[in-house]
Amino acid sequence: MLRGITRRSYGLGDICGLREWLSKYGGTLSLVETSEALGNVSGGINRSPEYDGLTQAVLQFNTQKALHWYGGTFNVSALQIHGQNLSQDNLATLQTASGIEADRATRLWELWYDQKFDREGRYDVKIGQQSLDQEFMVSQNALLFVNTMFGWPMLPSADMPGGGPAYPLSALGARAHVRANSWTLLAGLFNGSPANPNADDSQKQNSSGTNFRLNDGGLAIAELQYTYPSLGAMVREGKKIPKGRVYKLGGWYDTEKFADQEFDNTGLSLANPASTGAPQTHHGDYAIYAVADQIVWISPEDNDRTISVFVRPMGTPLADRNLIDFSMNAGLNFKEPIKHRDDDTFGVGMGYTHVSSRASDLDRDQRAYTPGYPARNGETFVEVSYQYQRLVWWQLQPDFQYVFNPGAGVPNPNSSTGQRVKNEAVIGLRMNFAF
Amino acid sequence: MNIHSAKTFILFVALLAVAVPSLRADQAKPFLETIHHRRTLISTIPNSGDLNPYAVIVAPVSAGRVQKDDVLISNFNGLTNLQGTGTTVVDYNPSTKRLTTFAHVPQHLPQCPGGVGLSTAMTMLKSGWLIVGSAPSTDGTTRTLGAGCLLVFDSNGQLAATWANENIRCPWGNVALIDSGTSATLFVSMAGFDVPPLQVRDPVTGYPVTVNKGTVLRINLSIPEGKPPVITDQTVIANGFAQRADRDVFLIGPTGLVMAADGTTLYASDALSNQIVAIPDATTRKDSAGTGHAVSKDGLLRRPLAMAMAPNGNLLVLNAKNGQVVELNPLTGEQFGAQWIDNNPAQSPPGNGDLFGLAIKPDGRGFYYVQDDVNSLLEATQ
Numbered sequence: 001m002l003r004g005i006t007r008r009s010y011g012l013g014d015i016c017g018l019r020e021w022l023s024k025y026g027g028t029l030s031l032v033e034t035s036e037a038l039g040n041v042s043g044g045i046n047r048s049p050e051y052d053g054l055t056q057a058v059l060q061f062n063t064q065k066a067l068h069w070y071g072g073t074f075n076v077s078a079l080q081i082h083g084q085n086l087s088q089d090n091l092a093t094l095q096t097a098s099g100i101e102a103d104r105a106t107r108l109w110e111l112w113y114d115q116k117f118d119r120e121g122r123y124d125v126k127i128g129q130q131s132l133d134q135e136f137m138v139s140q141n142a143l144l145f146v147n148t149m150f151g152w153p154m155l156p157s158a159d160m161p162g163g164g165p166a167y168p169l170s171a172l173g174a175r176a177h178v179r180a181n182s183w184t185l186l187a188g189l190f191n192g193s194p195a196n197p198n199a200d201d202s203q204k205q206n207s208s209g210t211n212f213r214l215n216d217g218g219l220a221i222a223e224l225q226y227t228y229p230s231l232g233a234m235v236r237e238g239k240k241i242p243k244g245r246v247y248k249l250g251g252w253y254d255t256e257k258f259a260d261q262e263f264d265n266t267g268l269s270l271a272n273p274a275s276t277g278a279p280q281t282h283h284g285d286y287a288i289y290a291v292a293d294q295i296v297w298i299s300p301e302d303n304d305r306t307i308s309v310f311v312r313p314m315g316t317p318l319a320d321r322n323l324i325d326f327s328m329n330a331g332l333n334f335k336e337p338i339k340h341r342d343d344d345t346f347g348v349g350m351g352y353t354h355v356s357s358r359a360s361d362l363d364r365d366q367r368a369y370t371p372g373y374p375a376r377n378g379e380t381f382v383e384v385s386y387q388y389q390r391l392v393w394w395q396l397q398p399d400f401q402y403v404f405n406p407g408a409g410v411p412n413p414n415s416s417t418g419q420r421v422k423n424e425a426v427i428g429l430r431m432n433f434a435f
Numbered sequence: 436m437n438i439h440s441a442k443t444f445i446l447f448v449a450l451l452a453v454a455v456p457s458l459r460a461d462q463a464k465p466f467l468e469t470i471h472h473r474r475t476l477i478s479t480i481p482n483s484g485d486l487n488p489y490a491v492i493v494a495p496v497s498a499g500r501v502q503k504d505d506v507l508i509s510n511f512n513g514l515t516n517l518q519g520t521g522t523t524v525v526d527y528n529p530s531t532k533r534l535t536t537f538a539h540v541p542q543h544l545p546q547c548p549g550g551v552g553l554s555t556a557m558t559m560l561k562s563g564w565l566i567v568g569s570a571p572s573t574d575g576t577t578r579t580l581g582a583g584c585l586l587v588f589d590s591n592g593q594l595a596a597t598w599a600n601e602n603i604r605c606p607w608g609n610v611a612l613i614d615s616g617t618s619a620t621l622f623v624s625m626a627g628f629d630v631p632p633l634q635v636r637d638p639v640t641g642y643p644v645t646v647n648k649g650t651v652l653r654i655n656l657s658i659p660e661g662k663p664p665v666i667t668d669q670t671v672i673a674n675g676f677a678q679r680a681d682r683d684v685f686l687i688g689p690t691g692l693v694m695a696a697d698g699t700t701l702y703a704s705d706a707l708s709n710q711i712v713a714i715p716d717a718t719t720r721k722d723s724a725g726t727g728h729a730v731s732k733d734g735l736l737r738r739p740l741a742m743a744m745a746p747n748g749n750l751l752v753l754n755a756k757n758g759q760v761v762e763l764n765p766l767t768g769e770q771f772g773a774q775w776i777d778n779n780p781a782q783s784p785p786g787n788g789d790l791f792g793l794a795i796k797p798d799g800r801g802f803y804y805v806q807d808d809v810n811s812l813l814e815a816t817q
Contacts (some may be wrong), residue, residue: 007575009516020514023484062478068533119474140780229775229785231473235759237734237770244785298784303737303756306783335783340641342683
C-alpha cells in the first residue's frame with residue numbers, strides 16, 4: 001500500500017484495485033482535495049482565518065478501449081465543497097480571494113461527451129453539461145494563483161447570469177473545436193444561464209448541479225487561438241528560435257434579459273425610496289476578451305527553468321446592464337525558481353476590475369438619501385505565490401494577497417460612519433492532494 | 436546528326452538542365468521537410484494500467500501473435516506512475532487499429548536483479564523472439580535501482596529467457612540490431628553502473644553526481660531453430676559515457692543507438708553531453724572505443740534520446756528537453772533542422788519531457804513515436 005508513496009502520482013495508489021479495474025475499460029479516476037486556510041491580517045470587514053476545501057472527482061472513459069470507437073471521451077465530475085467563505089465573511093471584495101470558494105454543497109459539475117473526428121486532432125465536438133472555465137478564457141500561467149479571478153475572470157463572473165457556466169456551475173450546450181496549423185477556433189452554444197436566471201443565488205437554486213436547464217436564453221461564445229510552436233513547425237539551426245506563446249481573442253453574447261444597474265422599470269433610480277425596486281431590463285449582453293501567455297526566458301543551462309508572462313484583459317461597452325465593464329489579470333511565473341526544485345513555481349500576479357459608470361451612478365444617486373455614500377470605482381489586488389511540490393501528489397502553496405480599495409470602494413457595513421472597507425492583506429496556505 | 440535529331444538533342448539537354456537541379460534539390464531535401472501530418476493512433480495503456488510508453492519498434496516478421504509491421508511498445512511505469520515498474524509490452528496492429536497486451540511479466544522476477552521496469556531497449560528478431568531491457572526500481576526512484584536484465588519473449592509473449600550478467604546494468608536506450616536469422620548482433624546502451632543516489636549532489640552543478648561509467652555492449656547471439664537465442668559472446672565496445680540519477684526522469688545516460696549505412700559504425704546519443712557520437716568498427720572491435728568521436732553536438736540538440744535512421748540516411752534524434760525531433764547528417768554532423776512533434780504548452784518549453792522512443796515506418800514515409808504525457812502512440816507522416 002505504501003510502496004513508492006513518495007513518487008507515485010496518486011496518494012492512494014490503486015485504491016484496492018479500483019484504478020486497474022477501470023483501466024480495463026479505458027477508465028481513469030482522478031480524486032483531488034484542495035484545502036486551504038486564508039485570513040486577512042489587516043483591513044476587511046471582519047478578521048479571522050478561515051478554512052475552505054474542495055474535493056473533485058473526475059471519471060473519464062476512453063471509448064477506443066471500451067468500445068473500439070476512436071476519439072470518444074466520456075467525462076463526469078462531481079464537487080464536494082466544504083468550509084467557509086473568507087471573501088464573503090471578511091473581505092467584501094469583488095475579486096474573491098480563492099478560486100474554490102463557493103456555497104457548501106455536494107454537486108454534479110460536468111457531464112459531457114467529446115468526439116474527435118480525425119486522428120490529427122483537428123476537429124472535435126463536445127456535447128453535454130460543461131463548465132466554460134475549463135476551456136474558454138484560460139491562461140495557462142494564471143492557473144498557478146489562488147485568487148478566483150485567475151481562473152474564471154471578474155467580468156463574466158459579475159455580468160453573466162448566475163456568474164456564468166463556470167465553477168461550481170455548468171450549463172448544457174455544445175462546443176466545437178477546429179485547428180489548422182497554429183490557429184484554433186473554439187466556439188460553443190450553451191444555455192444562457194446555469195440556473196434560473198431570476199434566482200438571487202444561482203448556486204442555491206441549482207444546488208445539486210442537476211437542473212439541466214435548456215429553456216433559458218442562449219450563450220454563444222467563440223475564441224480564436226494562435227499557438228507557437230504549432231505541431232509540425234520547423235526550426236532551423238542557426239536561426240533564432242521563437243519562444244513558446246499562446247494568444248487568444250474571444251467574445252461572448254448572451255440573449256438573456258439583463259437588469260439595469262441604475263434605473264427601475266419606471267425610470268426612477270433604484271436608490272430612490274419611491275422606486276418599484278424592479279429594474280429596467282435590457283435584452284442581450286456581450287463582452288470581448290484577449291489572453292496572452294508568453295515564455296520570455298529559458299535558462300541556457302537548464303531548459304526546465306523558464307519565466308513566462310501573461311495578460312488577460314476583457315471589457316464591454318454596455319455600462320447600463322453590467323456591474324463590471326472592464327477587468328484584467330496579468331502576471332509572471334518563474335518555473336524552478338530555486339535550482340533543482342524542478343516542479344516548483346513562483347508567481348506574481350495582479351487583478352484589476354472596474355465598476356461600470358451606471359453602477360457608480362447608482363451609488364451617487366444614493367448620496368441624495370445617504371449623504372457621503374461612496375461611489376464604487378475600481379478594485380485592484382496583487383498576489384505573490386510559491387507552489388512547492390512536496391511529493392508528486394502533494395503540493396503546498398503559501399500565498400499572499402493585498403487588495404486595494406476592496407469592493408471597489410463599498411462602505412464597510414460595520415462602520416458607523418460609512419467608511420469604505422480598508423485595504424486588506426491576506427495570507428494563507430493552500431494544499432493540493434491527488435488521491 | 437540531322438536537324439530533327441539536333442532539335443531533339445537540344446530539347447533533351449534543356450529538359451535535363453531543368454530537371455537535374457530539381458532532382459538534386461529533392462534528394463537533398465531533409466526528411467523532416469516532407470513530414471506534414473501527425474496523428475494520434477491509440478492510447479498505449481494496457482489493461483494493467485501501465486503508463487509511460489518508452490520503446491517503439493516495428494515487427495520485422497509475422498510470428499505467433501505478432502503480425503509483420505505491428506508496432507510494439509514497452510511501458511516503463513506501473514499503474515501508479517512509479518518509474519521503473521512497468522511490466523507490459525503492448526502490440527498495436529495498424530490494420531485493425533487495435534491494441535493488445537503482448538507480454539506481461541511479474542514486477543518481481545528473481546532472475547532479473549531488482550525486478551522489472553521495461554525500458555527503451557527493445558528489439559524483435561526475424562526469428563520472432565522479442566528482447567526487451569529492464570531498468571528496474573521498486574519505489575519509482577533510483578534509490579532502489581536494480582541492475583536489471585534483458586528479457587527474451589517468444590512470439591506469443593511468453594517469457595523464454597532472462598539475461599543478466601556483470602555487463603548488463605539497466606539496459607536503457609533503443610537497440611541497434613544486425614540480424615541474419617540464425618545469428619544476430621545486438622548493441623545495447625547501459626546507464627546503470629554505480630549510479631550514486633539522488634541525494635548525492637555535485638557541489639558545482641547542484642545536480643545528482645554524474646559518473647562516467649555508461650557503456651555500449653555488443654551482444655552476439657546464436658539462434659537455434661525453435662529455441663531461444665543464446666549469447667555467444669559480448670564485448671563492451673564503448674564506455675565512459677556520462678550517466679546520473681534524476682528525480683523526474685529516473686536515469687540519464689547513453690540512450691539511442693543506430694547502425695550506420697557502412698554496417699560497421701555505430702551512432703550513439705550521449706544525452707548528458709548533448710551530443711551524438713560515432714563508435715568505429717562497432718561490429719568487429721575487440722576493445723572499447725571509449726566514448727567514440729563526436730559527430731554532432733549542441734545546436735538543436737536538447738538532451739538527445741532515441742534515434743533512428745531516416746530513409747535519406749540522416750539521423751532522426753528525439754529531444755528530451757522539448758518536443759522536437761532533430762535531423763542531422765551523421766557523416767558531416769550538419770543539423771538540417773528540427774520539427775515540433777509535441778507542442779503541449781502545459782510543459783515549459785512545450786513538450787519538455789514527453790518524448791522517448793521512435794521507429795521508422797515500414798514504408799519509409801514517416802515514423803512512429805510515443806508521448807508519455809498522454810500515454811499514446813503517434814505517427815508522423817508525409
